[in-house]
Amino acid sequence: MSFWWDALGGPPAARPSLSGDRSCDVAIVGAGYTGLWTAYYLARHDPSLRIIVLESRYAGYGASGRNGGWLSAEIDFPHDARLRQAMTDSVDEVLKVCAAEGIEADAVKSGCLRVAVTPAQETRLRAFAVVAADWRLLEPAELATRVRVAGARAAAFTPQCARVQPAALVAGLARAAERAGVLLFEQTPVTGISRGAVSTPHGTVRAEAVVRATEGFTATLPGQRRRWLPMNSSVIVTEPLPASVWSEIGWADAETMSDFAHAYCYLQRTADGRIAIGGRGNPYRYSNGFDPNGHTPDSTVAALTGMLRRLFPAAAEVPVARAWSGVLGVPRDWRAGVAFDQATGFGWAGGYAGHGVTTANLAGRTLAGLITGSGSELADLPWVGHVGRRWEPEPLRWLGVQAMYAAYRHADRTETARGLGHSTRLSRLADLVSGRDR
Ligand SMILES: Cc1cc2nc3c(=O)[nH]c(=O)nc-3n(C[C@H](O)[C@H](O)[C@H](O)COP(=O)(O)OP(=O)(O)OC[C@H]3O[C@@H](n4cnc5c(N)ncnc54)[C@H](O)[C@@H]3O)c2cc1C
Incomplete structure (x- = not known):
């Protein structure tokens, strides 16, 4: 649960x-x-x-x-x-x-921040901010007035998002x-x-x-x-952060947040002062498998914890309280x-x-x-009546998705390790194979 x-x-x-x-x-x-x-x-x-x-x-x-x-x-x-x-x-x-219905869902519309933490992410993010409607580029100093993210090089902000x-x-x-x-x-x-x-x-x-x-x-x-690939996504949530840690991080409002990696993570500050961070973990199990109880492998918890601590070193000592996974539908x-x-x-x-x-x-x-x-x-609206083609049969489906995410992770690691200012060819190839139009 x-x-x-x-x-x-x-x-x-x-x-x-x-x-x-x-x-x-x-x-x-x-x-x-x-x-x-x-x-x-x-x-x-x-x-x-x-x-x-x-x-x-x-x-x-x-x-x-x-x-x-x-x-x-x-x-x-x-x-x-x-x-x-x-x-x-x-x-x-x-x-x-x-x-109107009295649904108390901790909803606060403070917008969304996408933050670049490597040179390659920065290149992609700046290009994104120029063309994306409703998004505005933030330089690190302006970002820091909202949230202090370690190593942030630029961010994009849209007001059109609420935390729930x-x-x-x-x-x-x-x-x-x-x-x-x-x-x-x-x-x-x-x-x-x-x-x-x-x-x-x-x-x-x-x-x-x-x-x-x-x-x-x-x-x-x-x-x-x-029809649709059951993609797994996993989330961890911390214990409530002490006030001293929040004062280092900032994040006084309820902006949702993500990085600009190929295998990106997504975050929210919860109403009771925790950080929830999610990502793909093990994205796809052979033959549409998923764990009905949402069990999350230790390796995924460790990866998400590592991401959280890289973005917010001040929260390094805050324990993880819970981890879970779920499935979402991805068309071809x-x-x-x-x-x-x-x-x-x-x-x-x-x-x-x-x-x-x-x-x-x-x-x-x-x-x-x-x-x-x-x-x-x-x-x-143009999405009405849109039916994409079907996914490939197994084992092609499993091999394709594993290869795509391995490529994205490899690209993220290479970009970070070498300080590249551009996406790798491998990530562009993965976009092409995945059919993703980003
Ligand atoms: C970990 C995770 C993080 C995500 N984060 C975000 C986010 O921050 N923002 C965002 O926009 N989206 C996010 N998504 C995606 C979003 O949550 C889903 O797209 C959305 O909730 C789908 O709603 P739904 O009602 O279509 O499907 P679901 O909420 O999955 O509901 C489908 C229901 O159908 C039931 N069901 C299935 N089979 C049968 C059957 N045979 N008979 C009867 N009932 C059946 C299931 O039990 C389930 O309750 C995330 C998804 C996951 C898993």
């Missing part, structure tokens, strides 16, 4: 499982942000709709209860001004719903959906999705519309093994998608490739509009 759930005293009391067959207007598979936002907006749009969400474990068991808590405007999709605006609006929409407590967000969202009339069944694994029906060991749910909202778990569903072209087919009544969203906290809200609103036919401008 993640620290985020621990901090809430564990997941809430189990909700009932499905018992017997049922029918409804919309059946949703998966109670993470995507499924719950879709259910929430459908119910708010038309309170007469009968909406059922089916969840194999508990609401927020997946990435939605384990992530780094970046409510950011980033989306993996080629630049489009309308999509960018929709993402920016979605950050504010999540905050607005939290306020992920599990508090998903738990509050589940309650808000239920208040709006949504029925949520837990401990109910879906074993098959067909036209107008969802099968589980406890019964079948027949529905006019069915939505698959299982992101990183999608590969476990029949026929979906090569790293581009997220959302779709609903009126003819078959089937919809889906995901493949956010590590940027799902905000994107799931946009997906939920988009799906609700498409399902109810209520026509909104969101339906015309």
Whole structure:
């Protein structure tokens, strides 16, 4: 279980499982942000709709209860001004719903910092800051007025990001959906999705519309093994830092933060004064494997601890309190998608490739509009209907991802050791092979 759930005293009391067959207007598979936002907006749009969400474990068991808590405007999709605006609006929409529904998710919109700590990272970051909309370059002195990062050479800042407590967000969202009339069944694994029906060991749910909202778990569903790669990501969180350490580091606000390495890390300052830092660890296990309990190898904990101490030497003595891992869905072209087919009544969203906290809200609103036919401008955004090609079969998939991350790590090590002022050829090759458009 993640620290985020621990901090809430564990997941809430189990909700009932499905018992017997049922029918409804919309059946949703998966109670993470995507499924719950879709259910929430459908119910708010038309309170007469009968909406059922089916969840194999508990609401927020997946990435939605384990992530780094970046409510950011980033989306993996080629630049489009309308999509960018929709993402920016979605950050504010999540905050607005939290306020309206009384969801206490430690949400603070202080922006996001990306920090270069090697010459090669600096070269990439300066090039990024010139072209990236909404990002502004910060020289080290200005960065230090916010956060003092060891060896920082430059940073980029955007105001379009909030820090959240992920599990508090998903738990509050589940309650808000239920208040709006949504029925949520837990401990109910879906074993098959067909036209107008969802099968589980406890019964079948027949529905006019069915939505698959299982992101990183999608590969476990029949026929979906090569749809999205279940990518593992791991996080550690420290014990609360003493005031003396915080005064050395600064970071008085709640900016989210990352470095600019190829295998980058992501950080947040938690509401109770800890640092959470995440990264890819062991990114992919053979044949879509993942540890259902989110166990994190010692080597990953050591690597993340090392990164934290390099960025913040003042925190070197602060113990690590917890480590956990989760899975997120990565499409072959790293581009997220959302779709609903009126003819078959089937919809889906995901493949956010590590940027799902905000994107799931946009997906939920988009799906609700498409399902109810209520026509909104969101339906015309370029990611709607985007389906990338499938991943390669094993063992090519495993070999490819291992090679890609080995290349990124090697590139990061070489750039640091040699003080290179540019990316290595190997990292550019890895970008090419991975299909990543960075
Ligand atoms: C460690 C980590 C850090 C991350 N950090 C960030 C971040 O800081 N910012 C960001 O934007 N994104 C981040 N992400 C990604 C983001 O968390 C996800 O993209 C997002 O939560 C996906 O939400 P979802 O509802 O689509 O999927 P999930 O939250 O994974 O929910 C899917 C649900 O479906 C259920 N399910 C699966 N199979 C079945 C079945 N057969 N039957 C019934 N139910 C089923 C699962 O139990 C799960 O509850 C991170 C992800 C991880 C793992």
